[in-house]
Amino acid sequence: MAIDYGSKRTGIAVTDELQIIASGLTTVETKNVFTFLETYLKTENVSKIIVGEPKRLNNEASSIATEINKFVEKLTQLFPEIELVRLDERFTSKIAFQTMIDSGLKKKQRQNKALLDEIAATILLQDYMSSQRF
Structure with missing residues (x-):
């Protein structure tokens, strides 16, 4: 599972049992993310x-990093049995937006920020899986 954390919305992506392909699962309001995860993780094997670890081009942490670190801390406390991995998420939102354009989505559909967050989480997960294969 990959999480693209945001202050308003959080994109979530998952992979199949064989870890071949990442797929967008959903986008949830960040204030409800732990409720969603508790329910999901009770029924699914993760x-x-x-x-995602947001960094600036100069490799410094971005402005939301403190908020994400608190999120990660709570995630680790709630689900200690699940391994947690941080991964540089630079450019995932830009790549996600380009993916929306390339897939032929109309301008109105590309304005759907929830879809953008879900695609960004999918890219994050696919990047991680690709890095593990090599």
Whole structure:
């Protein structure tokens, strides 16, 4: 599972049992993310959670990093049995937006920020899986 945390919305992506392809699962309001995760993790087998680590081009932490670190801390406390991995998420939102354009979505559909967050989480998970294969 990958999580693209945001102050308003959080995108979530998952992979199949064989970890071949990442797919967008949903986007939830950040204030409800732990409720969603508790419900989801009771019924689904998740061995790792990848959480995006936002960095600036100069490799410094971005402005939301403190908020994400608190989120990660709580995630670790609530689900200690699940391995947590941080992964650089630079450019995932830009790549997600370009993906929306390339897939032929109309301008109105591309304005759907929830879809953008879900696609960004999918890219994050696919990047992680690709890095593990090599």
